[in-house]
Amino acid sequence: MQRKEFALGDIVEMKKVHPCGTNAWKVIRMGMDIRIKCTGCGHSVLLPRSRFEKRLKKVHPNKSES
Numbered sequence: 437m438q439r440k441e442f443a444l445g446d447i448v449e450m451k452k453v454h455p456c457g458t459n460a461w462k463v464i465r466m467g468m469d470i471r472i473k474c475t476g477c478g479h480s481v482l483l484p485r486s487r488f489e490k491r492l493k494k495v496h497p498n499k500s501e502s
Contacts, residue, residue, distance in 0.1 A: 442495045448472065449494040454479070460496075 442448060446463050450472075453459045458476030465471035470488040473480040483491070 440489070440492055440495055442492070443498065445498040447475065447496040447498070448492055449496070450491050451493045452491070 442463060444463055444466055448461050448463060449459050450461060454461075454474050454476065456474060456477040456479070458474055460475040461472040461481075462475055463470060464473050464480065465482075467485075469482050469484055471480055471482045472488070
């Protein structure tokens with residue numbers, strides 16, 4: 437399985453929907469851990485990189501940084 441590329445500020449889609457009903461998250465911190473923020477309710481979650489990559493479904497690149 438190919439590793440998905442993502443960057444700071446990208447909108448990512450996770451496998452499971454957030455309880456608020458949104459499936460889109462913004463990457464706000466990268467490193468050993470990844471912090472993502474729900475675009476619906478603003479809740480942020482810190483996940484280890486391995487768990488984040490396992491749960492990642494799709495990446496929507498940030499157009500402004502290209």
